[in-house]
Amino acid sequence: MAEKSEAIQPIGIPAAETMSDYEDLKAPGNDDFEVFKKSDDAVDFRTVGWPHASIILLKIQFALGVLNLPTVLYIVGALPGALLICAWGAYNTYSAVLLGAYRNRHPGIHTQVEMAYRVGGIWFKELTGALFIIGNVLCVSAGLVGVSTGINALSHHAACTVWWGFLAMVAAAGGASIRKLARVGYIMWVGFISLFVATFIVVVAVTTRDRPAAAPPTGPFELGYRVIGHPNFLEGVTSCSSIFVASAGASAFVPVISEMRNPKDYKKAIYAAQAMVNSSYLTFSLVVYAWCGQWVASPALGSAGQTIKMIAYGIALPGLFASTIVYLHIAAKYIFVRLLRDSVHLQSNSVVHWSIWLGLTFGLATIAFIIYEAVPILNYLLSLMGSVCFAPLCIIFPPIFWLHDFNHWRKGTFLQQLAWVMHIVVALIGAFLTVAGTYGTIRSIIDAYAQGIIDFEQRRDEITHQLVHAAETAGFMTLVDHGIEVNEIEAQFAISKAFFDLPPDVKKKIPHSKETNNGWEYKAQLRPSTGVYDEKESLWLQRNSEWPSDEDVPNFRSTTTAFIEKCAKISDDVLSCFATALGFSEDYFHIANDPTKPDSLTQLRLIHYPPTNGGAGTWRAGSHTDIGCLTLLFQRDNEDGLEICPGRESSTSFASGDIFTPLPAKTGPIVVNIGDMLMAWSDDRLKSNFHRVRAKDTGASPSRYSIAYFNQSRKDYVLQGPKKK
Numbered sequence: 100m101a102e103k104s105e106a107i108q109p110i111g112i113p114a115a116e117t118m119s120d121y122e123d124l125k126a127p128g129n130d131d132f133e134v135f136k137k138s139d140d141a142v143d144f145r146t147v148g149w150p151h152a153s154i155i156l157l158k159i160q161f162a163l164g165v166l167n168l169p170t171v172l173y174i175v176g177a178l179p180g181a182l183l184i185c186a187w188g189a190y191n192t193y194s195a196v197l198l199g200a201y202r203n204r205h206p207g208i209h210t211q212v213e214m215a216y217r218v219g220g221i222w223f224k225e226l227t228g229a230l231f232i233i234g235n236v237l238c239v240s241a242g243l244v245g246v247s248t249g250i251n252a253l254s255h256h257a258a259c260t261v262w263w264g265f266l267a268m269v270a271a272a273g274g275a276s277i278r279k280l281a282r283v284g285y286i287m288w289v290g291f292i293s294l295f296v297a298t299f300i301v302v303v304a305v306t307t308r309d310r311p312a313a314a315p316p317t318g319p320f321e322l323g324y325r326v327i328g329h330p331n332f333l334e335g336v337t338s339c340s341s342i343f344v345a346s347a348g349a350s351a352f353v354p355v356i357s358e359m360r361n362p363k364d365y366k367k368a369i370y371a372a373q374a375m376v377n378s379s380y381l382t383f384s385l386v387v388y389a390w391c392g393q394w395v396a397s398p399a400l401g402s403a404g405q406t407i408k409m410i411a412y413g414i415a416l417p418g419l420f421a422s423t424i425v426y427l428h429i430a431a432k433y434i435f436v437r438l439l440r441d442s443v444h445l446q447s448n449s450v451v452h453w454s455i456w457l458g459l460t461f462g463l464a465t466i467a468f469i470i471y472e473a474v475p476i477l478n479y480l481l482s483l484m485g486s487v488c489f490a491p492l493c494i495i496f497p498p499i500f501w502l503h504d505f506n507h508w509r510k511g512t513f514l515q516q517l518a519w520v521m522h523i524v525v526a527l528i529g530a531f532l533t534v535a536g537t538y539g540t541i542r543s544i545i546d547a548y549a550q551g552i553i554d555f556e557q558r559r560d561e562i563t564h565q566l567v568h569a570a571e572t573a574g575f576m577t578l579v580d581h582g583i584e585v586n587e588i589e590a591q592f593a594i595s596k597a598f599f600d601l602p603p604d605v606k607k608k609i610p611h612s613k614e615t616n617n618g619w620e621y622k623a624q625l626r627p628s629t630g631v632y633d634e635k636e637s638l639w640l641q642r643n644s645e646w647p648s649d650e651d652v653p654n655f656r657s658t659t660t661a662f663i664e665k666c667a668k669i670s671d672d673v674l675s676c677f678a679t680a681l682g683f684s685e686d687y688f689h690i691a692n693d694p695t696k697p698d699s700l701t702q703l704r705l706i707h708y709p710p711t712n713g714g715a716g717t718w719r720a721g722s723h724t725d726i727g728c729l730t731l732l733f734q735r736d737n738e739d740g741l742e743i744c745p746g747r748e749s750s751t752s753f754a755s756g757d758i759f760t761p762l763p764a765k766t767g768p769i770v771v772n773i774g775d776m777l778m779a780w781s782d783d784r785l786k787s788n789f790h791r792v793r794a795k796d797t798g799a800s801p802s803r804y805s806i807a808y809f810n811q812s813r814k815d816y817v818l819q820g821p822k823k824k
């Protein structure tokens with residue numbers, strides 16, 4: 100049976116004068132000193148050799164996050180980025196050494212939490228414990244995101260994300276329930292090798308391509324490689340935090356020491372792990388950045404194209420599991436040791452021992468799964484975790500623990516005083532990053548709520564399902580709660596009416612050009628379906644086309660540009676749903692149709708159908724399909740006339756004589772329809788259907804105004820569906 104472990108010493112134990120004072124007291128590795136004891140009938144936890152420990156420490160840090168570092172390099176520039184990677188790598192190594200040394204100077208320590216108790220009493224202990232457990236459980240949730248993203252990339256069944264997450268949770272809980280870290284260590288070997296090989300393949304593969312997978316496939320493009328970037332304050336802080344978090348594992352390292360055969364070998368393990376992690380971070384991120392520039396794909400494993408992405412995910416999957424398992428194991432071990440520290444059950448094969456252990460691994464996995472599934476702002480929560488949990492645990496607390504033992508250096512030699520000051524400075528830098536990082540993330544959460552992004556993200560699967568169903572059948576759908584207020588739509592219509600009210604000579608200042616299809620046209624659109632010109636006038640606009648002057652229509656350009664930005668965002672969101680449903684990456688159409696690029700074909704069209712009396716035999720807009728990718732159509736109350744013909748109901752050329760259904764006009768909701776480009780792009784799965792606009796056959800029809808935003812592909816894009824037909 101295990102000896103009763105020595106209780107943690109209360110605060111106020113005399114500070115040692117030198118390190119060797121402690122070494123004389125009780126050396127690490129001695130039973131009195133250690134949390135886990137050695138005896139014939141006790142389960143032996145102290146079985147991890149240093150190379151094995153090194154791999155565990157390595158795997159705690161090394162994850163696919165390395166492939167997101169190039170995005171950070173793009174923001175800050177290659178040189179500051181590389182310096183930040185080195186600086187944080189060095190500091191995170193140092194803080195890991197500080198914690199390990201503190202642990203090896205004081206008996207009975209399992210995690211940082213006992214260090215906090217020695218230094219600051221119960222409050223500091225509970226604060227550290229809370230940050231430790233919250234941080235690690237969130238890392239488990241992040242792990243589940245990684246695993247399910249991987250499985251989705253391989254399976255093409257985006258709708259099953261919840262199930263993949265659940266299965267990953269059960270599998271991870273099973274893996275983490277292996278009681279001894281030494282055995283979990285074997286999973287870490289496999290995990291590390293799998294992730295290393297997967298990232299290595301992507302890194303090598305990006306260097307063999309002429310252009311990044313996410314860049315436009317043809318034509319000139321800007322790589323976006325910058326030696327020095329120009330981030331604003333928030334971007335700078337966020338980038339700094341992301342690079343710090345990539346190698347911030349120190350707090351999870353400490354419990355590994357308690358299971359080492361020889362705790363004094365910890366330093367060897369940590370130096371080996373950090374050398375490997377930081378050199379691969381530096382080389383991988385610089386190479387990927389040099390080749391991909393701003394065109395790093397999301398998820399980053401896709402940066403070398405679809406085939407490599409599938410291979411890399413296949414190889415990375417065990418590694419993604421390993422990440423989830425190690426954080427879960429460490430979180431569960433912390434509570435396990437806390438609960439059973441003074442009990443025989445800590446190291447016996449009793450029912451109590453096993454029930455508590457399995458209860459903890461599966462219980463914490465369930466909590467992590469619920470967070471993964473239910474928190475709509477998980478991405479933001481994960482960046483908050485960096486500044487709220489890991490900045491204090493890994494930057495602020497280690498020097499504070501050190502200062503507690505070495506406070507007398509304040510009055511020591513010059514070098515000792517310098518060391519004393521430097522530890523205070525580092526703790527202050529940590530405090531700054533905690534506050535600034537938290538502030539930055541909270542600001543972006545508030546912005547995201549204000550823009551409706553959170554609600555959309557929360558219901559993305561459900562919305563995708565509805566959009567795809569409508570697109571596969573009618574080809575038409577109506578969006579509500581889309582983020583453009585009724586008064587903004589009315590204001591845009593007022594601007595449009597002000598333009599059309601101008602005398603023709605003024606409107607002619609921006610004539611329609613056959614080359615660009617921009618400008619004002621009057622009864623000039625000849626429809627193949629009707630053989631006559633549409634009874635309408637319209638103004639086609641692009642970001643870089645000619646615009647009516649402010650003298651002719653006050654605020655025309657500023658109001659309309661803001662309106663276009665909102666339409667771009669909405670059509671992007673809708674297309675991101677179609678992209679995942681079709682098996683493309685979420686941002687596929689965003690890149691292919693990017694309206695800010697000079698070769699963009701995306702247009703806004705303001706339309707006016709003049710009033711008529713008895714419209715029989717004429718067409719406001721003859722039957723047609725839209726040639727673009729996706730159309731957003733705005734209408735006004737009481738200006739009906741739009742009629743649609745769902746695909747099943749059209750059987751003749753131009754659907755003439757087929758059944759058309761009127762779609763009443765309302766100010767507010769946006770009518771969305773699929774265009775020919777998206778139909779081609781989806782291997783005909785999403786339907787570009789016929790529609791037309793009619794005035795009443797008899798009696799008066801008032802003017803009708805409509806506004807269409809045509810989201811179209813860029814000029815040089817090849818439209819090819821996932822089946823590559």
Ligand SMILES: O=C(O)CCC(=O)C(=O)O
Pocket residue numbers: 704706720725732741790792805806807
């Ligand atoms: O004005 C409308 O309601 C329809 C316009 C239209 O279908 C188009 O311009 O393609």
Ligand SMILES: [Fe+2]
Pocket residue numbers: 723724725790
């Ligand atoms: Fe149309």
